[in-house]
Amino acid sequence: xxxxxxxxxxxxxxxxxxxxxxxxxxxxxxxxxxxxxxxxxxxxxxxxxxxxxxxxxxxxxxxxxxxxxxxxxxxxxxxxxxxxxxxxxxxxxxxxxxxxxxxxxxxxxxxxxxxxxxxxxxxxxxxxxxxxxxxxxxxxxxxxxxxxxxxxxxxxxxxxxxxxxxxxxxxxxxxxxxxxxxxxxxxxxxxxxxxxxxxxxxxxxxxxxxxxxxxxxxxxxxxxxxxxxxxxxxxxxxxxxxxxxxxxxxxxxxxxxxxxxxxxxxxxxxxxxxxxxxxxxxxxxxxxxxxxxxxxxxxxxxxxxxxxxxxxxxxxxxxxxxxxxxxxxxxxxxxxxxxxxxxxxxxxx
Amino acid sequence: xxxxxxxxxxxxxxxxxxxxxxxxxxxxxxxxxxxxxxxxxxxxxxxxxxxxxxxxxxxxxxxxxxxxxxxxxxxxxxxxxxxxxxxxxxxxxxxxxxxxxxxxxxxxxxxxxxxxxxxxxxxxxxxxxxxxxxxxxxxxxxxxxxxxxxxxxxxxxxxxxxxxxxxxxxxxxxxxxxxxxxxxxxxxxxxxxxxxxxxxxxxxxxxxxxxxxxxxxxxxxxxxxxxxxxxxxxxxxxxxxxxxxxxxxxxxxxxxxxxxxxxxxxxxxxxxxxxxxxxxxxxxxxxxxxxxxxxxxxxxxxxxxxxxxxxxxxxxxxx
Numbered sequence: 001x002x003x004x005x006x007x008x009x010x011x012x013x014x015x016x017x018x019x020x021x022x023x024x025x026x027x028x029x030x031x032x033x034x035x036x037x038x039x040x041x042x043x044x045x046x047x048x049x050x051x052x053x054x055x056x057x058x059x060x061x062x063x064x065x066x067x068x069x070x071x072x073x074x075x076x077x078x079x080x081x082x083x084x085x086x087x088x089x090x091x092x093x094x095x096x097x098x099x100x101x102x103x104x105x106x107x108x109x110x111x112x113x114x115x116x117x118x119x120x121x122x123x124x125x126x127x128x129x130x131x132x133x134x135x136x137x138x139x140x141x142x143x144x145x146x147x148x149x150x151x152x153x154x155x156x157x158x159x160x161x162x163x164x165x166x167x168x169x170x171x172x173x174x175x176x177x178x179x180x181x182x183x184x185x186x187x188x189x190x191x192x193x194x195x196x197x198x199x200x201x202x203x204x205x206x207x208x209x210x211x212x213x214x215x216x217x218x219x220x221x222x223x224x225x226x227x228x229x230x231x232x233x234x235x236x237x238x239x240x241x242x243x244x245x246x247x248x249x250x251x252x253x254x255x256x257x258x259x260x261x262x263x264x265x266x267x268x269x270x271x272x273x274x275x276x277x278x279x280x281x282x283x284x285x286x287x288x289x290x291x292x293x294x295x296x297x298x299x300x301x302x303x304x305x306x307x308x309x310x311x312x313x314x315x316x317x318x319x320x321x322x323x324x325x326x327x328x329x330x331x332x333x334x335x336x337x338x339x340x341x342x343x344x345x346x347x348x349x
Numbered sequence: 350x351x352x353x354x355x356x357x358x359x360x361x362x363x364x365x366x367x368x369x370x371x372x373x374x375x376x377x378x379x380x381x382x383x384x385x386x387x388x389x390x391x392x393x394x395x396x397x398x399x400x401x402x403x404x405x406x407x408x409x410x411x412x413x414x415x416x417x418x419x420x421x422x423x424x425x426x427x428x429x430x431x432x433x434x435x436x437x438x439x440x441x442x443x444x445x446x447x448x449x450x451x452x453x454x455x456x457x458x459x460x461x462x463x464x465x466x467x468x469x470x471x472x473x474x475x476x477x478x479x480x481x482x483x484x485x486x487x488x489x490x491x492x493x494x495x496x497x498x499x500x501x502x503x504x505x506x507x508x509x510x511x512x513x514x515x516x517x518x519x520x521x522x523x524x525x526x527x528x529x530x531x532x533x534x535x536x537x538x539x540x541x542x543x544x545x546x547x548x549x550x551x552x553x554x555x556x557x558x559x560x561x562x563x564x565x566x567x568x569x570x571x572x573x574x575x576x577x578x579x580x581x582x583x584x585x586x587x588x589x590x591x592x593x594x595x596x597x598x599x600x601x602x603x604x605x606x607x608x609x610x611x612x613x614x615x616x617x618x619x620x621x622x623x624x625x626x627x628x629x630x631x632x633x634x635x636x637x638x639x640x641x642x643x644x645x646x647x648x649x650x651x652x653x654x655x656x657x658x659x660x661x662x663x664x665x666x667x668x
Binding site for chain 2: 101112113117169
């Protein structure tokens with residue numbers, strides 16, 4: 001805007017000069033006060049033009065600077081979002097790796113052992129067959145001996161526990177594979193690799209996914225109670241909302257130290273869905289509480305936290321037209337409450 | 350009664366996940382395998398069945414693996430303890446070495462051949478190598494031990510050196526080395542029962558290979574690692590390939606340092622009386638650790654090998 005005005009002015013001032021020249025030729029000898037005024041005015045205009053020109057250059061430089069700053073800021077914000085996304089991805093991978101480890105452990109072991117058991121059984125069967133062949137080819141002289149031999153190998157085969165054991169291991173393995181595929185389905189649901197963007201979502205599903213992903217941080221020490229109400233579907237970006245829940249759950253887990261209780265609730269209000277995550281951990285001191293959503297604010301040691309988790313949570317919730325509240329008491333615990341609009345209208349599209 | 354070696358090894362597997370237990374039982378079927386899904390019952394079971402080798406999961410809801418192993422160690426010290434873990438958790442690793450005195454760590458998902466070899470090796474050691482007594486030694490003996498058995502500190506950081514000098518010098522024969530060369534010189538000259546060492550220094554670089562090499566040839570020297578860069582993976586490696594006795598985090602605390610050095614010296618003293626027991630603390634022959642160790646230069650290795658063995662019977666036993 002500013003640069004346009006300046007540009008027009010300077011062009012206009014340049015146009016003054018030819019007119020001035022024409023006039024001066026006509027009335028050379030009469031340097032009338034009018035002419036003097038005109039000259040003075042044109043000089044003043046030229047000066048102004050020059051002034052504007054210089055000013056404009058300065059402005060241009062400043063604008064470029066501002067634009068550059070803006071771009072840098074945007075880039076660094078995008079970088080930050082990306083880094084946080086990567087951090088939550090890392091967390092997710094660690095969680096899934098841990099969850100998958102146990103079933104993978106026994107399925108892998110079982111597959112090998114079943115192979116060995118089958119080999120053993122094949123050997124027992126082969127021995128039995130040899131005995132049967134011996135019996136089939138026996139003559140009167142060897143028949144009794146063959147019969148005894150066959151009876152013995154038959155008994156051995158009957159007593160071989162390999163097949164029963166293999167069957168048992170196989171049942172376990174199928175079980176373990178089912179567990180692993182359920183995890184992968186959950187993972188896909190969490191990351192929404194197949195469909196990024198807005199979707200109609202049951203927030204309880206998001207909570208369950210986030211709890212599964214965080215389970216390696218919870219298991220053994222945090223008792224989780226779920227009080228999940230029946231919810232209408234909410235129009236949101238599930239990958240982002242999952243990130244919000246995972247972040248709040250992880251924070252709660254970290255606030256609880258050795259052991260603790262976490263309550264995850266959801267319910268429907270007039271035109272919003274409310275999700276709350278309550279822990280009985282350390283709590284947040286009053287002087288810290290107002291700063292928790294500030295970017296780069298962290299109470300963790302250097303290198304342990306970015307101080308971005310909650311600021312991004314805040315940003316995501318705001319972006320969804322929702323609100324996030326926190327209630328905390330030192331020594332008693334903290335509750336985060338996220339409220340998201342249901343947006344029935346949008347939902348019908 | 351059959352000869353000891355012919356009897357199958359008695360293994361106790363502990364995990365809250367019954368499918369893991371069934372898998373281990375099937376995998377180790379050449380041995381006599383007992384399974385236990387409630388770690389609180391494990392110490393009693395270990396005693397009742399006179400178990401040789403424990404294979405225990407780390408994460409269980411009723412009781413953590415390290416606590417289980419510590420209790421088993423007290424109830425039935427003869428068994429060698431293997432910790433199964435899915436997830437490198439530094440606290441757990443430090444606890445398992447300092448309190449549970451684990452024999453080895455195995456990562457989930459495990460390699461069948463590896464765990465089978467490990468269990469067999471552990472069982473052999475549990476049967477062959479006698480225990481050193483858990484009775485405390487008399488005050489007179491302890492004094493003699495402190496006067497005779499040297500403590501060597503390999504550390505270039507002056508602050509830590511001073512700290513350790515403050516803590517240890519009034520009670521033990523402490524010697525300090527800034528370099529590997531100096532450390533070996535001191536080992537050549539003085540009977541040493543405890544080596545306190547960093548895992549890495551600026552000038553000397555990585556020290557873990559040295560610790561492993563030393564353990565390979567002189568297993569009766571207890572290694573107490575002090576480290577700044579706590580890292581579960583490294584800790585596990587030091588247990589599995591270096592049979593580290595204790596691991597302490599910097600800054601070193603007076604209580605834990607004294608406790609560690611005291612118990613290490615006592616162990617050395619008892620080993621002197623009962624050298625065959627050293628097998629329990631040696632690297633053993635299972636393939637996984639002998640192969641990995643030790644990319645230390647030939648020259649250094651030769652020097653380590655040539656260090657005087659002051660526990661005479663040990664030579665006979667190993668030879």
